Amino acid sequence: MxxxxxxxxxxxxxxxxxxxxxxxxxxxxxxxxxxxFLLIRPQQQKQKELRNMLAAIxxxxxxxxxxxxxxxVQKVPMVQDKNGKQxxxxxxxxxxxxxxxxxxxxxxxxxxxxxxxANDTKPLKGRAS
Numbered sequence: 001m002x003x004x005x006x007x008x009x010x011x012x013x014x015x016x017x018x019x020x021x022x023x024x025x026x027x028x029x030x031x032x033x034x035x036x037f038l039l040i041r042p043q044q045q046k047q048k049e050l051r052n053m054l055a056a057i058x059x060x061x062x063x064x065x066x067x068x069x070x071x072x073v074q075k076v077p078m079v080q081d082k083n084g085k086q087x088x089x090x091x092x093x094x095x096x097x098x099x100x101x102x103x104x105x106x107x108x109x110x111x112x113x114x115x116x117x118a119n120d121t122k123p124l125k126g127r128a129s
Contacts, residue, residue, distance in 0.1 A: 054106050062113040063094060065104055070113070071096040
């Protein structure tokens with residue numbers, strides 16, 4: 001009886017089979033990495049910035065709601081949570097016209113508009129324009 005018949009030839013191919021399997025999955029891993037760094041991670045950072053912006057809303061801020069309404073925050077009421085701690089309410093009072101106030105949910109605010117200073121400069125004296 002030949003002793004080499006009992007040894008299957010697959011043992012000799014283990015190392016090359018492993019490398020071939022890794023090479024097959026390399027494009028999938030590369031595609032996932034590209035999606036993560038180009039799509040998922042920037043979106044997570046944007047959501048974090050939005051959460052921080054919504055948490056920092058205070059009276060006098062000019063805001064834009066998800067529906068496109070622009071107004072000035074008039075009141076951010078405080079409420080008690082389950083533990084009795086004072087936290088900002090989810091409802092904010094916004095003035096959209098003189099003496100016209102509406103209550104909006106904090107989550108519906110799309111952005112806080114910060115006033116941009118004008119770029120006007122005074123003309124220099126003695127210089128002709």
